Amino acid sequence: MKDAQITLVGLGLMGGSLAMRLKQDQTCRVVVALLRREEAAREAESLGVVDRATTNPANALRDADIVIFGTPVRILLKQLHTFADFYKSGAIITDMGSTKRAIAAEMSKLPPRVYPVGSHPMCGKEVAGLSAAEATLYQDATWIISPLSRTPQGAIKILRELALSLGARPLGLEPDRHDKLTAAISHAPYLLSAGLVLAAQTVADEDETLWKVAASGFRDTSRIAASDVNMMMDILLTNKDAASDMLQRIQQQLNALVQALSTDDEDALHSLLQTAAAQRRALYQ
Known part of the structure; x- marks a missing residue:
């Protein structure tokens, strides 16, 4: 070389x-x-x-x-x-x-x-x-x-x-395997970050004080929403099947969280959150 x-x-x-x-x-x-x-x-x-x-x-x-x-x-x-x-x-x-x-x-x-x-x-x-x-x-x-x-x-x-x-x-x-895996750990997280900011904006439209109380937690989870939009459009539109599949998987987990909250099911809520926390700690400790 x-x-x-x-x-x-x-x-x-x-x-x-x-x-x-x-x-x-x-x-x-x-x-x-x-x-x-x-x-x-x-x-x-x-x-x-x-x-x-x-x-x-x-x-x-x-x-x-x-x-x-x-x-x-x-x-x-x-x-x-x-x-x-x-x-x-x-x-x-x-x-x-x-x-x-x-x-x-x-x-x-x-x-x-x-x-x-x-x-x-x-x-x-x-x-x-x-x-x-x-x-x-x-x-x-x-x-x-x-x-x-x-x-x-x-x-x-x-x-x-x-x-x-x-x-x-x-x-x-292999290319197909790459696209499935990166949809899970890169492309879907971007969409979630963007969705979080869009959802928060609906609250800010009702009460503009929201952005004054936003702190490190929101900053960290919304960071990649600021990624270059044209670049992300190219990525998402050339991997739309895998990205869509991952969003559906995330929707299932969100539905489970909504169900646990709306029914005061503390055991189910704790189990979901504990599973997520344990996996995150295992990855990045």
Whole structure:
């Protein structure tokens, strides 16, 4: 990898953080960014985030050994094919998208001369953009690798090595399994956080003092509602079946809580809350 050119398509939070770490650790020979706007390319170069930034796909991709897409999922799905003529033979084409089934389906259509493999680092922030990037973002994060049936073992090995070099923990998951699991621990929590804020707003509409008494509990549980909406729309609409299924599971639990409260069933309420508390403590103590 020391002799490789890595090209990052997009330089937001994820791509920017990756570029910083690659440059900091001198992981590869050169880090190139393919960006949409000339101003963004000039900024990336002036900040020293990459060795070279360009808006020209041919200049960014023709010598790239590894191409990593860090753009929103639905844009990524189009870019995979828009840029296909520029990929060099033997290039590894991967991504950092938050859903995998739709991406894997499009990757399977790429020319046979390239090696596509899906990936998804399980980290991030509720803020977006290069200004939020940090070189330590991937440290201790799980980095999911979702190979296609056509992906050679050599490409998977290189991606694992890349994840390890960033301080991440690589984990192999099939695309469908990835989407089901991330709906449970990432996509549904976002929807719940958004739903909480929307429900609280209905109370604030009746009594605006609500926001004056909101404290750390509300701040913590509502934090991810502030995530980039366009990014989350892409994620949810490319994983709508798994996200909808998870919301139905949550609705069942909410119904059980409502039933216990409305019937003064202390035993049932205690059991539900205790089960949740024990699982949370076991995960994060």
